[in-house]
Amino acid sequence: MPTFEGVAETVAERVTPEADERERLAAAAATLTDxxxxxxxxHDVDGDVLQVGSTARGTWLAGDRDIDLFVRFPTDYDRADLERIGLAIGHTVLPDGHEEYAEHPYVTGEYEGFDVDLVPCYAVERATDIRSAVDRTPFHTEYLTERLDDTDRTDIRLFKRFLKGIGVYGSDLRTRGFSGYLAELLVLEYGGFEPLLAAAADWHPPLTLDPEDHGVTTFDDPLTVIDPTDPERNVAAVLSAANLARLQHYARDLLADPREGVFDPADRPPLDSDEIAAKLDSRETTAVALVFDTPDIVDDQLYPQLRKSLSGIEAGLESHGFDTVRNATFADDERAVFLFEVTTATTPAVERHAGPPVGVREHAEGFFETYATDEAVYGPFIQGDRYVVERPREITTAEAFLDSDRLFEVGLGARIETALDAGYELRWDEDIAxxxxxxxxxxxxxxxxEP
Amino acid sequence: MPTFEGVAETVAERVTPEADERERLAAAAATLTDxxxxxxxxHDVDGDVLQVGSTARGTWLAGDRDIDLFVRFPTDYDRADLERIGLAIGHTVLPDGHEEYAEHPYVTGEYEGFDVDLVPCYAVERATDIRSAVDRTPFHTEYLTERLDDTDRTDIRLFKRFLKGIGVYGSDLRTRGFSGYLAELLVLEYGGFEPLLAAAADWHPPLTLDPEDHGVTTFDDPLTVIDPTDPERNVAAVLSAANLARLQHYARDLLADPREGVFDPADRPPLDSDEIAAKLDSRETTAVALVFDTPDIVDDQLYPQLRKSLSGIEAGLESHGFDTVRNATFADDERAVFLFEVTTATTPAVERHAGPPVGVREHAEGFFETYATDEAVYGPFIQGDRYVVERPREITTAEAFLDSDRLFEVGLGARIETALDAGYELRWDEDIAxxxxxxxxxxxxxxxxEP
Structure with missing residues (x-):
């Protein structure tokens, strides 16, 4: 059986950039910085230029080709000037680049095979003085650069590759996983890849780490890592409970059974539609997919809206008596899907509605009077200490809910609502395949x- | 609109025994006592004979024909002698009588059109010294007889008739309502029928009344009335929450809309089977009746066992994924029925089973290992912070549960279990009618x- 050290060594070799790659990257970064x-x-700006990110810190994975340069402006520039001059500098440095917008605009382009971002920001004194999120990045790079040695860098590469392998690398809102900065802080905190995994295997979330012991607030997150450069920020704020659980699961898995496969994203051959249809059929649920055109928004907007809408529709189904077994949402650039499995396609024509205890006089009398003359209900009758009625249901099939205006009464993401309003298709059971x-x-x- | 006083007066006239009835009853009681x-x-017993119950206290409803005589033995008789001599005396007094058993044996028979019980008991000094429940009865009669005047007696008759009208009179375990003694104590406590109803309309159960202010313990009952003759006993222990709620409901109803009808048991013409079938059908539930031979036990054993079994089967249905809308049980001397309406006749072939949070290492590892190699389950996968699997269901139809040994895995009353084991029939939907x-x-x- 392979040892942990043996596996780590093999993977480390694969993910450590060769000297040639390092040299080419350093040369490119130097040219672009100049x-x-x-x-x-x-432009007569008394600023400076800083390389940031994993390529600045020597913690990038072999083959990653990102160069991030931050152009820092004095804080007496107003925002409009910073953006205007910042973009102009970006176009000068990257003549073929184009503008993108995160929290504020920057220029992105290619240079000698590297993907380059050129981001204007303010040169604030402390990370707590930032005017926008990007101003914080140089502090992160500075903090880590001062603390990392080559062993740390190897272990960080291993951990990042491990996070990629198990599908939880990235703090974008589609992934909701671990950012590179978070990954590096964790390796530093525990003194290496293996001790980090051993610790993670034993974590009892929620838990809080505070490397600089300067946290000033608490967070309602499964994992809190107080930013060493900002006592008010949780570096792991985006991390979902499920992805934290995945880290714990695979940490135990890798320690118990060291192997290279865990470091590679699962590449399962997809089942064909007949196999999927047969699997769905064997579950004897009522499965339904809402299929619609993906709204034209960035992933960081799309996925939160998809998840919110999925929860909203699930709650709507359950409130109409359709319990869900499981659900999912997925999308590509063109089409998006909400998939539900409900336990039954139809409900009774009546639903139980418990009123107040008869002993709570005012409420009880109000309830009784409301329903006593309603011919459509059964009751009011008494069960235990309460009035109860059985009311007619307007919606008695899942289809009647999903194929009606009721769908729009639930909490939907704004752009999802628009997209569904433009039209959607329902596919049932084996047609989903x-x-x-x-x-x-x-x-x-x-x-x-799988986990 | 009729006034409360007017209605009360009319009903009082109906339920107060005529002089002739009183005289005949008094004469019969005197003869039997002699x-x-x-x-x-x-038999050389230094005992005494006491008339007890409502006919002793002058609180019986016109037409009731019960004479209860208690033959009190000195406490130095052992139980066997008391029973032997007590029954012998009973047969002497009631030559055509026969023996019955409550907590202990007594003789019951007819005399001049009256139903007579002749019950041997011990002449204990205080109600707290009783050797069996019947020893307490004379203290109740003594307590009330000392305190009741004719106005009280009229109000007690009204209240008892009201309790009968709304179906909650009787402390037997089929009815779980108000005993005569409880009814009389309540009228005394509130100073009359109308003030009692006004108070009951405002009660916030659970509530405790303690006429002698000597209670020494608390009870987990919706209504507690500490026995004036025994500080450790709740006179209302048998009363169900629903019947207490019914009293409150109809108290408000009668005060708001005084009318004689409330004093008469509802005598609704039953629907015919077509009407019942149509009603059941319109509810679009899956209705099923288990029909079986009523076990040959007294009502005080039968109804608790029916209710326990009903709850057990309901819990069994729900644990297999069949939510009930409503259920009922009823019986006559020959046949008994459990009636259920479930929301669906079938479930999916899988059921969700949430495991421990991944962060609770020992439990989580145990759960994962249990299911990871189980080809029959979906998962384990991670949802939120937990492992989840979907397990195959063995039972996917309500019929498969009800028509199998699974039915006998739930909590059933002992004699109901025997009766079901001897055979039962399932009727579905319109066949129930x-x-x-x-x-x-x-x-x-x-x-x-109705309420």
Missing amino acids: RAKAALAD SLADRFGVELTEYVDP | RAKAALAD SLADRFGVELTEYVDP
């Missing part, structure tokens, strides 16, 4: 779920 | 329930 400094001077051409991976994960 | 005293002397010949009243109440 260009940016010259452009700053051309015909989505396999587009969503074979997602449907395979649904009918054969 | 006979019993003579018999005591014949064919029970209307035997249980028309019960089925009518089911499909058209």
Whole structure:
């Protein structure tokens, strides 16, 4: 059986950039930094240029090709000037680049095979003085650069590759996993990849780490890592409970059974539509997919809205008596899906509605009077200490709920609501499997779920 | 609109025994008392004979024909002698009588049109010294007789008739309502029928009344009335929450809309089987009746066992995924019924089973290991902070549960279990209506329930 050390060594070799890659990256970064400094001077700005991110800290995975340069402006520039001059410098440095918008605009482009971001920000004194989230990034790089040695860098690469392998690397709102900064802080905190895994295997969430012991507030998150550069910020704020649980699960798994496979994203061959149909059929649920056009928004907007809408529709189904066994949402650039399995396609025509205890006079009398003359209800009668009625249900099939305006009474993401309003298709049971051409991976994960 | 006083007066006239009835009852009671005293002397017992119950206290309803005589033995008789001599005296007093058993044996028979019970008991000094429940009865009669005047007696008759009208008179375990003694104590406590109703309309159960202010313990009952003759006893222990709620409901009803009808048991014409079938059908539930032979036990054993079994089967249905809308049980001397309406006749082939949070390592690892190699389950996968699996259900139809040994895995009354084991029939949906010949009243109440 392979040892943990043996596996770690093999993976480390794969993910550590070769000397050639390092040199080319360093050369490219130096050239771009010089260009940016010259452009700053051309614009008479008394600023500086800083390389940030994993390529600045020597913690990138072999083959990653991101160079992040931050152009720092004095704080007496107003925002409009910073953006205008910042973008102008970006276009000077990256003549073929184009503008993107995160919290504020920046220029992104390619240079000698590297993906380059050129981001204007303010040179604030402390991370707590930031004017926008990007101002914080240089502090992160500075903090880590001062503390990392080559062993740390190897262990950080291993941990990042491990997070990628188990599908939880990235603090975007689609993934809700671990950011690179968070990954590096955790390795530093526990003194290496293996001790971090050993600790994570034993974590009892919620838990809080505070490397600089300067936290001033508490967070309602499963994992809190107080930012060493900002006592008011949780670096792990985006991490979902499920992804934290996945880290714990696979930490135990890797320690118990060291192997390289865990470091590689699962690459399961998707089932074909017949196999998916057969699996769904064997569950004897009522399965239904709402299929609609994906709204044209970035993933960081799309996925939160998909999840909110999924929960809203699930709550709507349950409030109408359709209990869900499981559900899922997935999307590509063109089509998006909400998938539900409910325990029954139909409900009774009546639903029980318990009133107040008869002994709570005012409420009880109000309830009784409301229903006593209502011919459509059964009761009021008395069960235990309460009045009870059975009211007619307007909706008695899942289809009647999903294929009606009722769908729009639940909490939906704004752009999802618009998209559904433009039209959607319902596919039932084995017809869902015909989505396999587009969503074979997602449907395979649904009918054969893994941690 | 009739006034409360007017209605009360009319009903009081109906329920107050005429002079002739009083005289005949008094004469009969006197004759029987003399006979019993003579018999005591014949057996050389230094005891006495006491008339108890509502006919002793002058609080019986016109037409009731119960005479209860208690033959009190000195406490130095052992139980066997008391029973032997007590029954012998009973047969002397009531030559055509026969023996019955409550907590201990007594003789019951007819005399000049009256139903007579002749009950041997011990002459204990205080109600707290009793050797069996019947020893307490004379203290109740003594306590009330000392305190009641004619106005009280009229109000007690009104209240008892009211309790009968609304179906909650009787402390037997079928009714779980108000005993005569409890009814009389309540009228005394509130100073009359109308003030009692006004108070009951405002009660916030649970509540405790303690006429002698000597209670020494608390009870977990919706209504507690500490026995004036025994500080450790709740006179209302048998009263169900629903029947207390009914009293409150109809107290408000009668005060708001005084009318004689409330004093008469509802005598609704039962629906015929077609009407019942149509009503059941319109509810679009899955209705099922278990029909079986009524075990040959007294009502005080039968009804608690029926209710326990009903709850047990309901819990069994729900644990297999069949939520009930409503249920009922009823019986006559020959046949007994459990009636359930479930929301669906079938469940999915899988059921969700949530495991421990992944962060609770020992439990989580145990759960994961249990299911990871189980080909029959979906998962384990991670939802939120937990492992989850979907397990196959063995039972996927309500019929498969009800028509199998699974039925006997739930909590059943002992004699009900035996009776079901001897055989039962399942009737579904509209076929249930064919029970209307035997249980028309019960089925009518089911499909058209009232408070």
